[in-house]
Amino acid sequence: MRSTPSTTGISAPLSKLAILGGDPLCQPSEFQRDLIGDQEEKAALDAIRWARTHRKALDRYGGIEVDAYEKDFASYVGLSAATATSSGTASIHAILAALDLEPGCEVICPPITDPGGISPVLFSLAIPVFADTRSDSFNMSPTAIRQAITPRTRAILVTHIAGEPCEMEEIMEIAKTHNLPVIEDVAQAHGALYHGKMCGSFGHASAFSMMGGKHHTSGGQGGMVVTDNPALLEKTKAFADRGKFWTSRGVQNQTAGLNYRMTELEAAIGRVQLRRLPDILKRRRDGALHLQKMIQGNQLFSLGWIPEGAISSYWFLRIKVHTQFSSRSKQEIVKALAAENIPSAPTYTSIIYDQPWIQDRAIFAKSGIPWSLAPQGVQYDYAHACPNAEQALADHILISFNESVSQETLSRVALAMQRIESAYR
Numbered sequence: 001m002r003s004t005p006s007t008t009g010i011s012a013p014l015s016k017l018a019i020l021g022g023d024p025l026c027q028p029s030e031f032q033r034d035l036i037g038d039q040e041e042k043a044a045l046d047a048i049r050w051a052r053t054h055r056k057a058l059d060r061y062g063g064i065e066v067d068a069y070e071k072d073f074a075s076y077v078g079l080s081a082a083t084a085t086s087s088g089t090a091s092i093h094a095i096l097a098a099l100d101l102e103p104g105c106e107v108i109c110p111p112i113t114d115p116g117g118i119s120p121v122l123f124s125l126a127i128p129v130f131a132d133t134r135s136d137s138f139n140m141s142p143t144a145i146r147q148a149i150t151p152r153t154r155a156i157l158v159t160h161i162a163g164e165p166c167e168m169e170e171i172m173e174i175a176k177t178h179n180l181p182v183i184e185d186v187a188q189a190h191g192a193l194y195h196g197k198m199c200g201s202f203g204h205a206s207a208f209s210m211m212g213g214k215h216h217t218s219g220g221q222g223g224m225v226v227t228d229n230p231a232l233l234e235k236t237k238a239f240a241d242r243g244k245f246w247t248s249r250g251v252q253n254q255t256a257g258l259n260y261r262m263t264e265l266e267a268a269i270g271r272v273q274l275r276r277l278p279d280i281l282k283r284r285r286d287g288a289l290h291l292q293k294m295i296q297g298n299q300l301f302s303l304g305w306i307p308e309g310a311i312s313s314y315w316f317l318r319i320k321v322h323t324q325f326s327s328r329s330k331q332e333i334v335k336a337l338a339a340e341n342i343p344s345a346p347t348y349t350s351i352i353y354d355q356p357w358i359q360d361r362a363i364f365a366k367s368g369i370p371w372s373l374a375p376q377g378v379q380y381d382y383a384h385a386c387p388n389a390e391q392a393l394a395d396h397i398l399i400s401f402n403e404s405v406s407q408e409t410l411s412r413v414a415l416a417m418q419r420i421e422s423a424y425r
Helices: 038-053 065-077 088-098 119-123 142-148 168-178 230-239 264-294 330-339 387-395 407-424
Strands: 081-085 106-109 127-130 153-159 182-185 205-209 223-227 244-247 250-253 301-303 317-321 396-399
Touching: 038 264, 065 081, 065 223, 065 264, 081 088, 081 230, 081 264, 088 119, 088 182, 088 205, 088 223, 088 230, 142 168, 153 168, 168 182, 205 230, 223 230, 230 244, 264 301, 264 407, 301 407, 330 396, 330 407, 387 396
Parallel strands: 106 127, 106 153, 153 182, 182 205
Antiparallel strands: 081 223, 205 223, 244 250, 301 317, 317 396
16 A cells, blocks of 8 residues: 655654554555566567477476576676576575485574575474574674584574675684585575675575565566585485486486476576666665765664675665664654655564464474474573574664665655654654
8 A cells, every 4th residue: 555645744743743644564656666677578578489489388498598597697696507496495495405404403594584584494304593693683693603503503594684794704614614504595685795705605505586576586486596516506406306317317306306497487587687686786775875874963763784894785774773862662663754655664574483383383283393303302492592683673673675766765764764863852
């Protein structure tokens, strides 16, 4: 729905501000995204015409688009090879399967992430161990990762939330010390950089999502695994194609797997979007920098902290609310933003271990798997396991953002923040 801009604005009396309407999840037209254009339409039609001319289906085999997209994507990230999948979740699942994890082992996971980033761990029969964040970040901290490692740890899953890079150099040093593979979940961080290096190029394998809300899309859904490890790539690709390995004797189903393939039509759209990605990133970064400059000196609002040497790709705007300078709660502040027709949310979903299917151990009916596979006496109590992450969620709000949001709109956002600060100080 679209909310109606407040005619009174933040200069209204505080009593009125508290009851002004507005849906925090609204998407006013100035925040909506122009994602699919003429180039994507032409690419899709060209792929269909090519398939008809060559009497092919739009499956990847016998086509040209998926193979080309994989090469383009690996080159963009700066690694040697990639394999396309149906989603980011499928990408993570395929990588985990390629690691040959023993049931009941542990995988270190982020406490703030999408459920689709954790489910593959559980369906790999591995037990998630959540490493805390800094109190001013949504990303896992290296210190917490180091503390979470046990003799049962078999992998580290690192997620760059909101387009903000994790401290990958230190994380990779920790992993090297303990001989652990690192999976980067780059679903929200296409093109993000840490010390000049692309997110997704640090870990042993990386998973990308091209779902329609991400920086670039392959037509609504889609994913990609990128790695420099040929053996890992082969096993990942096989798992995502029902266990098929390509050998000198032809195609052989040498292991179990799932059907996570990408189609030619998705890849055709994705290739166009990948070429557009540098411009998309530039506009997002320019917009975020504009807002940052506009709210300098605002005691109530600031952009969230990111590590030194990190360049975010800004999947959404993570805004810290310094409630110690406010007479009102964060929820009231979100309502005031909504009254100004600014789509915001009071938190990023929730701590992942608060999900009922984790709390109730309800992944495989009532079996308790994978937790019941742990050695006798080993317990996993997730209650307030990551206090810094819980504090980070409490201290930040999210503002809807994309490359189509104009600097004029962001100036209006900054002005609304200034008025809220004045009213609620």
